[in-house]
Amino acid sequence: MQDNHSNSDCGNSAMKILMVIDSMYRGGRERRMLELLRAFTLRPQIQVNLVILSEVVTYPEVFHLGYPIHILKRKTKKDPRIFTKIYKICQIFRPNLIHSWGTMSTIFAIPTSKMLGITLINANIADAPHDMSLFDSRFVRAQLTFPFSKIILSNSEAGLKSYRAPKHKSTCIHNGFDLTRIQQLEEPLNIRKKYHILDGQLIGMVGGFYDRKDYFTFIKAAILLLDQDPTLNFIGIGNGPNLEECQNLVPKKHKERILLPGQIERVEAVINVFNIGVLCTNETVHGEGISNSIMEYMALGKPVVATRGGGTPEIISDGITGFLVRPNDSVELASKIKTMLADNQLTRRMGDEGRNRIHKDFLIQQMESKYINLYESLLKAQNI
Numbered sequence: 001m002q003d004n005h006s007n008s009d010c011g012n013s014a015m016k017i018l019m020v021i022d023s024m025y026r027g028g029r030e031r032r033m034l035e036l037l038r039a040f041t042l043r044p045q046i047q048v049n050l051v052i053l054s055e056v057v058t059y060p061e062v063f064h065l066g067y068p069i070h071i072l073k074r075k076t077k078k079d080p081r082i083f084t085k086i087y088k089i090c091q092i093f094r095p096n097l098i099h100s101w102g103t104m105s106t107i108f109a110i111p112t113s114k115m116l117g118i119t120l121i122n123a124n125i126a127d128a129p130h131d132m133s134l135f136d137s138r139f140v141r142a143q144l145t146f147p148f149s150k151i152i153l154s155n156s157e158a159g160l161k162s163y164r165a166p167k168h169k170s171t172c173i174h175n176g177f178d179l180t181r182i183q184q185l186e187e188p189l190n191i192r193k194k195y196h197i198l199d200g201q202l203i204g205m206v207g208g209f210y211d212r213k214d215y216f217t218f219i220k221a222a223i224l225l226l227d228q229d230p231t232l233n234f235i236g237i238g239n240g241p242n243l244e245e246c247q248n249l250v251p252k253k254h255k256e257r258i259l260l261p262g263q264i265e266r267v268e269a270v271i272n273v274f275n276i277g278v279l280c281t282n283e284t285v286h287g288e289g290i291s292n293s294i295m296e297y298m299a300l301g302k303p304v305v306a307t308r309g310g311g312t313p314e315i316i317s318d319g320i321t322g323f324l325v326r327p328n329d330s331v332e333l334a335s336k337i338k339t340m341l342a343d344n345q346l347t348r349r350m351g352d353e354g355r356n357r358i359h360k361d362f363l364i365q366q367m368e369s370k371y372i373n374l375y376e377s378l379l380k381a382q383n384i
Contacts, residue, residue: 021100022053037062053102120148121150125153175292182299195264198257205218213240214281215236216246225338277304302354305337
């Protein structure tokens with residue numbers, strides 16, 4: 001039963017897109033979609049309906065954008081009722097495109113895409129696992145969705161390579177940073193007082209306390225450096241199941257200098273106080289796509305030390321905007337941080353280069369333009 005919903009020339013009339021995402025928990029892909037939806041509010045020709053496959057929403061600002069939002073609560077992860085619900089939403093909304101943002105959202109969208117003849121953009125790839133086995137469940141699920149997808153979209157070239165996405169369908173659109181997020185930030189002195197940050201240079205890491213982030217290496221490096229210079233400060237920002245274990249790793253003598261305060265709203269104001277931004281990744285379970293934390297550091301002019309691998313080298317130029325280090329190597333991490341702390345000219349130059357890199361290649365306007373160009377090319381192909 002074919003019912004192709006391509007109904008207009010995309011340049012002159014409405015472009016109707018159904019976004020489908022597994023959840024709106026705090027995470028990279030959720031932040032990326034939110035930034036894109038916010039940018040689309042300034043383009044009245046783009047009409048969006050959003051489907052969220054979870055009732056837990058930790059980005060409440062999504063409700064303030066004015067889009068119709070359908071929260072489809074699942075009794076189980078693979079609840080078959082969701083297929084029918086998405087089909088009914090599409091019958092009413094009649095989208096030109098379905099843009100899915102996760103594994104299950106893509107799987108649930110496939111039948112409707114095929115039955116109604118709606119082009120499917122599969123943006124499931126948001127990481128770049130190292131040496132992923134052909135039997136890895138992530139790889140298997142992704143491969144099952146590829147034949148039904150018109151476009152396979154990733155935020156890193158490394159991600160497309162890791163999942164062995166078919167080249168003729170593959171597109172990479174890097175994340176984009178919204179510079180309004182770093183306007184009118186709270187004063188650094190207020191931030192230091194609020195979060196009990198003592199005098200001295202501050203090295204920080206932002207990321208969830210989950211297995212995919214390697215806070216253990218970050219804390220070990222902090223201890224090594226504090227044993228040499230007790231005036232330094234370290235902060236790890238985020239929540240997750242590993243937070244308490246990491247807090248217990250901090251020696252009593254360093255409790256005031258290694259801070260793990262949990263989740264912080266308006267984290268940009270705290271990053272603004274950093275001297276150096278760090279991102280340690282556990283490559284045994286995760287490969288970064290393009291990290292939002294790294295973009296935040298660089299947009300605020302902070303030099304970065306990050307784990308080598310995944311899509312990280314696509315944004316960090318080793319030795320220019322920061323340093324790339326081996327996974328799970330607290331000694332090398334500490335050494336690179338020490339090198340930066342000892343050379344103000346180096347850190348200033350790296351910070352400036354990083355900020356320039358964001359402005360040149362990673363702004364929200366550039367990301368938005370690439371998405372719109374992709375949508376328009378797909379709609380044009382439908383109309384030929």
